Amino acid sequence: MRPTLRFLTDELAERIIAEARDLLCGLGLGIHSKRALGLLGDHGARVDAAGRHAWFTSDLIDRALDAAPPSFELFDAFGNQTHDLGGDRVHFTPASSAIYYLDPDTGRMRRPTTADYVRYAKVVSRLPDIAAQSTAFIPADVPTEVQDSYRLFLGLFHCAKPIITGAFSAAGFALMQDLLMIVRGSPDALAEKPFAIFSCAPTTPLTWSETTSENLLDCAVAGIPVEIPTMPLAGFTSPVTVAGTLALHAAETMSGVILAQLAAPGAKVLYGGSPAPFDIRYETTPMGAAETWLMDAGLNEIGKRLNLPTQAYMALSDAKALDAQAGLETGMGAVVAVLSGINSISGPGMLDFENCQSVEKLVVDHEIVGLALRLARGIIPREDFPVRPRIEELLSEKHLLISEHSLKHLAAEHHFPGPILERANQSRWLEEGASTLPQRARDQADALVASWQPPGFESEVFAGLIERMTAACRAHGQDELPELDN
Amino acid sequence: MELLEQIADQLEKGQAATVAQLTTEAISAEIPAAEILNGGLIAGMDLVGEKFRKHEVFLPHVLLAAKAMHAGMELIKPLLMRDGVRRVGKAVLGTVRGDQHDIGKNLVGIMLEGAGFEVLDLGTDVAPERFVEAALAGGATVIGMSALLTTTMPVMREVIELINERELRGRLRTVIGGAPVTEDYAREIGADAYAFDGVSAVDRIRDLVAGGPGLLGGP
Numbered sequence: 001m002r003p004t005l006r007f008l009t010d011e012l013a014e015r016i017i018a019e020a021r022d023l024l025c026g027l028g029l030g031i032h033s034k035r036a037l038g039l040l041g042d043h044g045a046r047v048d049a050a051g052r053h054a055w056f057t058s059d060l061i062d063r064a065l066d067a068a069p070p071s072f073e074l075f076d077a078f079g080n081q082t083h084d085l086g087g088d089r090v091h092f093t094p095a096s097s098a099i100y101y102l103d104p105d106t107g108r109m110r111r112p113t114t115a116d117y118v119r120y121a122k123v124v125s126r127l128p129d130i131a132a133q134s135t136a137f138i139p140a141d142v143p144t145e146v147q148d149s150y151r152l153f154l155g156l157f158h159c160a161k162p163i164i165t166g167a168f169s170a171a172g173f174a175l176m177q178d179l180l181m182i183v184r185g186s187p188d189a190l191a192e193k194p195f196a197i198f199s200c201a202p203t204t205p206l207t208w209s210e211t212t213s214e215n216l217l218d219c220a221v222a223g224i225p226v227e228i229p230t231m232p233l234a235g236f237t238s239p240v241t242v243a244g245t246l247a248l249h250a251a252e253t254m255s256g257v258i259l260a261q262l263a264a265p266g267a268k269v270l271y272g273g274s275p276a277p278f279d280i281r282y283e284t285t286p287m288g289a290a291e292t293w294l295m296d297a298g299l300n301e302i303g304k305r306l307n308l309p310t311q312a313y314m315a316l317s318d319a320k321a322l323d324a325q326a327g328l329e330t331g332m333g334a335v336v337a338v339l340s341g342i343n344s345i346s347g348p349g350m351l352d353f354e355n356c357q358s359v360e361k362l363v364v365d366h367e368i369v370g371l372a373l374r375l376a377r378g379i380i381p382r383e384d385f386p387v388r389p390r391i392e393e394l395l396s397e398k399h400l401l402i403s404e405h406s407l408k409h410l411a412a413e414h415h416f417p418g419p420i421l422e423r424a425n426q427s428r429w430l431e432e433g434a435s436t437l438p439q440r441a442r443d444q445a446d447a448l449v450a451s452w453q454p455p456g457f458e459s460e461v462f463a464g465l466i467e468r469m470t471a472a473c474r475a476h477g478q479d480e481l482p483e484l485d486n
Numbered sequence: 487m488e489l490l491e492q493i494a495d496q497l498e499k500g501q502a503a504t505v506a507q508l509t510t511e512a513i514s515a516e517i518p519a520a521e522i523l524n525g526g527l528i529a530g531m532d533l534v535g536e537k538f539r540k541h542e543v544f545l546p547h548v549l550l551a552a553k554a555m556h557a558g559m560e561l562i563k564p565l566l567m568r569d570g571v572r573r574v575g576k577a578v579l580g581t582v583r584g585d586q587h588d589i590g591k592n593l594v595g596i597m598l599e600g601a602g603f604e605v606l607d608l609g610t611d612v613a614p615e616r617f618v619e620a621a622l623a624g625g626a627t628v629i630g631m632s633a634l635l636t637t638t639m640p641v642m643r644e645v646i647e648l649i650n651e652r653e654l655r656g657r658l659r660t661v662i663g664g665a666p667v668t669e670d671y672a673r674e675i676g677a678d679a680y681a682f683d684g685v686s687a688v689d690r691i692r693d694l695v696a697g698g699p700g701l702l703g704g705p
């Protein structure tokens with residue numbers, strides 16, 4: 001049995017969906033893209049073009065949701081399948097788009113550089129339980145106009161894993177698409193074997209900005225999968241309750257799924273979220289809150305009920321350093337996410353309300369993820385019964401260390417974290433230098449960087465990426481790319 | 487308790503109806519409107535601000551107090567105008583060009599209004615010229631800018647350059663905020679002030695309106 005957490009009764013889930021449909025049809029949404037309004041009008045929605053508003057119909061909702069695929073696959077840069085997003089299969093990716101980077105030398109947050117990003121991409125490429133890379137932060141040493149694409153460029157250059165990303169503007173998308181194409185070869189190949197997911201979020205309450213809705217439609221048309229990480233802030237921009245927030249969240253996220261289907265029936269979309277309770281004491285949006293986990297788990301159940309694959313921002317923390325808070329918030333979130341069966345979990349590495357990425361934290365979180373994934377594999381009898389012969393063997397041999405049964409099933413049954421999580425006894429730990437967790441994380445990150453191998457692309461791919469990115473930087477007044485230092 | 491103290495006390499407790507009633511009494515007792523404003527309403531908001539800073543009360547408490555402030559303000563506004571008493575100040579607020587994030591900016595606006603400021607909210611995706619033109623047209627002396635994206639924060643510099651170009655420095659003072667913005671960045675681009683949340687935003691803007699030195703050491 002795959003252990004699964006459930007928080008919503010059937011009745012409550014149905015009620016939330018019905019309420020969401022009522023919002024879509026009764027209140028409608030502000031939609032700031034002419035193209036999206038046109039599509040909605042063509043499919044029977046009532047549209048107020050001047051007021052940039054549309055009211056959905058029940059029929060339109062049903063047809064669009066029917067067209068959305070219940071699962072889809074992702075592939076690495078070489079076309080090998082890495083993800084099967086659907087069912088209760090879970091995959092982790094570092095949380096995306098941080099503003100700051102936790103400097104491992106000073107322990108302080110600062111603006112990131114190219115060198116930081118290269119270090120990050122190399123480390124992600126070496127972490128087996130982190131299935132996808134993400135454009136995790138924004139290096140500050142290229143012109144601002146191209147910063148969103150530049151991190152994609154650096155990621156593609158150093159790591160072959162599929163990539164969770166997003167454009168900051170409509171113009172940003174075109175350049176990012178070019179970069180993906182250089183790796184994949186052609187638009188058709190990219191659509192057939194997708195290896196990027198773009199984040200496109202509505203603006204709570206009930207609005208799609210021009211930038212994000214245009215991105216959404218562009219991706220759908222190009223066959224690039226999209227995640228919709230809707231961000232209601234409970235008690236501020238959505239009802240204070242988890243249930244009320246889920247209803248508003250469902251309306252907004254469904255609207256994104258629907259728009260994508262109108263643009264291209266069958267468009268691959270993750271029903272996602274990055275909700276948070278608004279912390280009235282500090283005016284912040286905590287990702288490590290129990291209510292956040294409840295909302296994420298709840299939205300996953302709603303998404304699954306709508307027969308859609310899901311995504312959420314979980315397994316991250318609001319701590320400012322690699323401390324106990326970072327570990328416990330990340331760990332609890334990871335466990336809830338995995339046991340809920342959220343298909344794409346964005347979180348590892350992140351601190352400070354999605355504002356700060358840390359490579360050292362990512363290395364720690366990788367071990368947290370390993371433990372959580374082990375939980376999901378659950379309890380499975382492996383040639384265990386009848387158990388009496390094994391216990392007789394134990395009684396006669398005094399141990400089962402080299403029992404055939406142990407040797408056969410050890411690897412599947414016991415997950416061994418390390419080198420971050422310390423399991424040596426005290427004397428051995430002292431003898432080996434009494435290292436602290438941050439030290440071990442630093443050493444491990446350095447070791448992973450040292451063992452990094454560049455993706456085995458043809459040299460034209462590397463050259464093509466550099467040429468396209470350099471051209472984009474030149475267009476904005478910077479003649480050369482920063483040193484990549486490979 | 488003296489009447490003005492009572493107003494401050496009830497305002498601090500967020501009792502809009504009682505504040506309105508006490509304000510009416512104060513007007514009948516011919517206490518000058520400016521005194522009701524400063525000794526009653528603003529004094530009450532200051533009490534709340536103080537408690538908020540000490541983490542004794544939270545945001546909804548501040549907003550309830552702001553509502554009570556409004557209830558009193560509505561009654562004394564005509565008298566203040568008659569007496570020629572200036573409002574606390576007028577500020578233009580907006581999220582800079584290319585950026586849709588407005589939650590933090592809205593919160594700053596709510597807090598400013600609560601503190602008695604007049605706020606001209608330009609919304610999101612605001613071009614540099616619009617900030618300056620709206621301030622001049624509306625008679626505002628402070629421009630508050632919000633940016634949540636690393637890619638949009640440079641627009642704040644453009645606004646400040648525009649102010650300098652048009653030789654409006656000193657007449658229009660700037661305050662900035664948002665997750666990627668820091669006090670160092672504010673200094674670097676020549677902003678007059680930086681604030682990291684709604685309450686500190688009110689404090690900074692109050693200082694600027696009162697002619698305080700700001701980050702650059704002078705208007």
Ligand code: B12
Nearest residue numbers: 097166283353586587588589590630632635636663664683
């Ligand atoms: C909610 C949110 C959204 C919502 C915004 C809804 C809305 N109506 O504003 C939505 C979903 C629309 C959104 C969209 C996007 N977002 Co966003 N978003 C956030 C999030 C999680 C919280 C922001 C927030 O509201 N905080 C709560 C408020 C109260 O706090 P605040 O904004 O910081 O404001 C306080 C202070 O900063 C200060 N302040 C703020 N403004 C001002 C102004 C003045 C004058 C003063 C004095 C003070 C001041 O006082 C405020 C009150 O306390 C942040 C992460 C974060 N924790 O900041 C990401 C974040 C800012 N977003 C991010 C991104 C990438 C995006 C998108 C590009 C994603 C996409 N691809 O679709 C788009 C942007 C599109 C665009 N062109 O603008 C990134 C930025 C990355 C970067 N390096 O720049 C962040 C950091 C998250 C992440 N890691 O991905 N987002």
